[in-house]
Amino acid sequence: MPTSLLTTRPAAPHAAGKQRIAAAVEAARAELLDLSHRIHANPEPAFEEHQAAAWCAETLRAHGFEVELPAGRLATAIRATRRGGRGGEAPRIGILAEYDALPGLGHGCGHNTMASSGVGAAIALAAIADELPGVIVFLGTPAEERGSGKQFMIDDGLFDGLDAALLYHPCDRSHVDIAPLASIDVEVVFTGLQSHAASDPWKGRNALDAMILLFTSVGLWRQQLRPSARVHGIIQEGGTAANIIPDRTKAWFMVRSDDDADYQAMQVRFRQLCDAAALATDTRAEVTFSGGSRTMRTNRILAERWMANAAAYGIEDMGGDASYGSTDMANVSWVCPAIHPDLAIAPFPTPGHSIRFRDAAVTPMADETVLMAATIVAQTAFDLFADPTLVEAAWAEFRASEPSGG
Template sequence: MWKKVLIVALALVILSAGTCLAAGKEDVYVNVDALQQKLLEINDFIHDNPETGNKEFKAANLLTRTLEQNGFKVETGVAGLETAFVATYVNKTGGPTIGFICEYDALDKLGHGCGHNIIASAGVGAGIALAKSLGDRPATIVVYGTPAEETTSGKLPMVAAGLFDRLDVALMTHPGDRTTVGAKSLALNLIDFIFEGKASHAAASPEKGISALDGVMMLFNGIEYLREHVRSDVRIHGIVTDGGAAANIVPERAAARFYVRSADRGYLDTVVERVHNIANGAAMITGTKVTIKQIKAYDNKVILESLSELLLENAKAAGARQILPPPQSTGSTDFGSVTFRVPGAELGIAFVPVGTPAHSQAYVQAGATPAGHEAVVVAAKTLAASGYDLITDPELLKKIKAEFAATKAPQN
């Protein structure tokens, strides 16, 4: 008889624990709903006041003020970036540290054609809603303001400064034509090649000149030959940024800029080395001098299946629509460099019809529509609920960290 009583009592405890967990996550949704009007105001303000990279003063001020009003301690101007910030909410001591990433820069002459207004409002909403749902659970919530994703890539100096290293997990969203997880990104190096030669009259004394433009053209030719001997995931694309002063002067200066990309950082490093060798060879062949300047470098996103599954399940529960596999083609993002340092994942959230291209007027127009507003709310609920799961389920967090360690381990 006592065994039956014990079994019933144990079942009641388990049922009670499950009920409390569900209630706790329900608090997350309630808190996002309570914030909804404010989040949509933030979304629409940033959308209607587009600011390009490192000039997002209105957006940064609005976001940091909102976070401060909700109990976050805000540090601005981090990593030497005027419009970057780190906002921290500490609930007791110990526990996991969960980060939410915000972007808020617009595209020059287009506006918010990449939906960063949605990223910012959803990220802030997730951070505040989760902080209000913690109860007695020890945890730290950090909201990051990362400027200039489209240009100088604010996350890179923030990564270099170690600002993300304290996180157990980093989460963000990005709007698009589908709700999806596990979307890959390409590692990237952006490189300038500056060739120097010797000016001379191109008709009267060309033999006295050394054409810097010849060096640039040899660089392009060499890269064309390289394409046959690299993996299919490699992308190399460039332009001439300086072709000389006039057609009747042997150019004493010429320059090119190239993006070199690959699916993983390790392989990309070998390709970049080969591109550098081509540039040096082009200079040797043409008698010019070349200066190679790396402008920036991203890592590819480290994809964690367990973390992606968590985001997707919470997106379904939050009412996400247009749930589809990630697109096959991809670009690059400085969030990849964050996921190289700590476990992280990005939720793609639908707000435009399938097939709509990014960096387009269609994205701009949709950013402050009901579809854009829905994306803000669903993404905020998904991110906050996922953060709640990570805080309340130590085994889940342990599993994600183990997968991250295994993924980052050197491959034999």
């Protein structure tokens, strides 16, 4: 990993201001790493990040932010604002932070490092707020791993008026470009009828048979799917006893594609597979789609600033990953100029969503990345605060790349 935050000269322009940002992050080192470690030690799944949100809010308040928690309908969403000393409403630069963990795994996606680096970027900007126009807007965004919390926050108006949205995500490589798949969660419940599995099984209707048929259908369907499409699921309820014909089974699937039209068609087809399994077993299927995330529009203007600021610390952009999961940050990228840069917290290759990645998220390498990410996010924000034409250019690109017909 790169060189010291205190001795390295940041990227032009505005290197002096960016140096003060790096120093502010370094000054908050103990506070930020303590926050990262505490969140890591207390993993909370999507929509239940009460402790993590409270800790982030507490730190932001201590650094002069006006904090709303909850913000909007989600109990664990945060909006914290701090006005620049030069006045005015523009620009409003969003610093985002995720803090949800994975059920049964903990912080296997390393979101503890995102939370603390997002807070770090915000408080570093607050340290030089006197020289800034506009508003620093920190958004604590729940439920990235399931449920697309950012979409709720968009619908609640929490992204209204934002000129740019910045964050960092941990990875085993460093790069600014990502190509997340559009993704949606599907809950499938089959309802049948119980009966004794030995004395009178013919009186029952087997909801587990329906579930097995659905998994078989999905398995066969895969051969006909595009290489970039994904469909995968787990059985959450599979019956209660071997001598009872199961009257209820439940599964959680995800349907994903990098192509919007394909993504829509896959959802229709998936629903048909559920109905077909119900028909074949004389059971009833309830299919509920929720928490959709979209494909990402990486803003090149912001990406170039990020890469320049990162390069000053010796971070070479390694190019996008060959394959990627999904993220609700992509939804934000359809609302305002946005980037989703990744920085390494672990040596390559360390798979995400794994025990190894979870354990990596509190190593000295991850800790240094927390501080580095906070610095580069804040410096990229500083570029935007300092130069209104950069904000205009980011928006010009955003509008020009909008698909025709909206």
